[in-house]
Amino acid sequence: MIRTFCAAVLVTACAMSASAPTSQPVSTPGGAGCAPATAPPPQSPPPTSVNTLRQAYFCVLDNYYSGPAMDSRALLKSAMAAYTQDLIRRGADRPGLRMPALTGNRDTDWAAFAEALGDGDPAALRAAITGMVAGLQDNHARSIRPTPPPEGGPVGIGIVGVSAEQGPRFDPAARPPLFITRVLPGSPAAKADVRPGDIMVKVNGVPTVIGDTVNQGIVDLFASDDPVRLTLKRPTTGRTRTVEIKQGPITRQPPAVTSKTLPGGALYVRLPGFYEGAADQVIAKLQGKPEAVVLDLRGNGGGSPREVTRLLGAFAHGKVTSYFCPLKGDCVPNRTDDSVPLLGSRLIVLTDRACASACDDFSAAVKGNGLGTLVGTRTAGAVSGPGKGYLLDDGSVLILPGVRHLGPSREIIDTIGVPVDHYAPMTALDLATGRDPGVAKALTLL
The missing domain is CATH 3.90.226.10 (2-enoyl-CoA Hydratase; Chain A, domain 1)
Structure with missing residues (x-):
């Protein structure tokens, strides 16, 4: 999915929270737990730590819809899987790092898990929180790390809608072809004559369709700040062309009826x-x-x-x-x-x-x-x-349905x-x- 589109969907899809009854967070062992996010996060929060992961772990168990009935071992498994995968991707895997034996007692299991992590790697800990929440497989559960708006305003390529959208992700049942549905006026994509209806044949040389299935892997191809190379087919003429689009200033108008x-x-x-x-x-x-x-x-x-x-x-x-x-x-x-x-x-x-x-x-x-x-x-x-936001000590926010x-x-x-x-x-x-x-x-x- 195009990053500018994903960001917009994430805000709206997680916002269904206004009138939902939710449980109050409870205090957790070893210090205060997560708190309802009633104000913007601090300007300069500390880096993600083992304590941040602890907050997230108990926050899910205390505030998520099925948290009180969950097997806490499943949360820690998702966290460790994401933690180690991040280390491996960066060539920083640690010898001897392994999952400790767990009993199902959320407090003693956390103590054993924290001891296995030691001081922890901030980037991998951030990945662990994201992976733990993703393990809930809940489309309204999110881990968000707010970032300040870029100087000079938002940037992107300006493609903000594609045909395979299913809420905040690609529809696994989407039928090909994959085509663009919305382009922001004046954006880099619009200046490259990219139009709604243009069929995306390839992204950075990778086919958008495999057989009769939309290629879910192309989502990651939009995750960097590098230029995006699109092979597009215009349905009115049948013409196919390849354009490279660099990020640039984009203008988003407030939503209006x-x-x-x-x-x-x-x-x-x-x-x-x-x-x-x-x-x-x-x-x-x-x-x-x-x-x-x-x-x-x-x-x-x-x-x-x-x-x-x-x-x-x-x-x-x-x-x-x-x-x-x-x-x-x-x-x-x-x-x-x-x-x-x-x-x-x-x-x-x-x-x-x-x-x-x-x-x-x-x-x-x-x-x-x-x-x-x-x-x-x-x-x-x-x-x-409907989800409610909970603030962690590194300035990130968990969105959890209650x-x-x-x-x-x-x-x-x-x-x-x-x-x-x-x-x-x-x-x-x-x-x-x-x-x-x-x-x-x-x-x-x-």
Whole structure:
């Protein structure tokens, strides 16, 4: 995935946290545990240490959804695997470094693990924290190390959308070809005449498709600051060319709701994310109470569950939209915001595999409550549960879900997604020629 795109998705997909009930962190042996991240991290935090890893370990056990019931040995195994792999990659493997015998007691196992690490290698310890959280296999669990914005503003190549998106990662079921869906105006990619719809044949000489499967390995090819060499095929002409794109200044506009009137009088509204205030922006566009609304959520990476329930309140009252479920105890229902006046408009929602997190949530509520028709492709299914941030002593932040998300009928949406009522995928040729099969299908339904 293109790095500028991944960064944007990471922010939105992990932001579904506003109204989630979460457990309070508890103190851990050997000092204070992690603390809720209520303020920016310190400007000059100390390097990652064994104590940082200890904080992360107990933070997961105390605050993650299934942490209290987890086998702590699994966490330490993931941490040691990532730690040693980082050492090996840098040619710094240590003779005698091995996993100690573990018993399943989280305190004594940590003591044995810390003794095996000794002073620890800061870079490998950072990798261990990342690997430990990745071992949870949870699409809303993250280890983030905030970095200050570069002087002079953000830089990148400017490709911020590709067809294989599934929330914050590549879709393992994505069908080739792999093509570009969005390019920032004025970016290095735009100046190189890279356009939406261009098919990515190779990245740095590596094929983007192996057989009939998108090559997951190309993600790593965008991880450095080096120029990226793309072999592109333009679907309108069949022409193939290779361009080398260097990073340069890019300009990201704040997300905004846009709208237009479609033939027949329906109102088309595009909502790029469920960011703070997004629901009211959409509702403002609908003040004329149009007979039909085509709400475009394609590429919507998620956001706040409060925005979801507020926007749903414009289309229905008294409905359960989803449930947040703790490991033990009763699930908490989320409901439509009935303070929002009902519009009485017919609703068609456009979705795709990049519709993730709060977007999954909204789509499931629409389908489960019969509030409208879904057109496009199945949503991402990246909605494990809303996450909360916890600050570690090196300035990094763990995002950990404390509850699990279920749909309005208590069905699991995570990893599965919400199926559409009418299949209308976007193709490379559609993008290149300005056609929109989702909107076209919506017009036939209206």
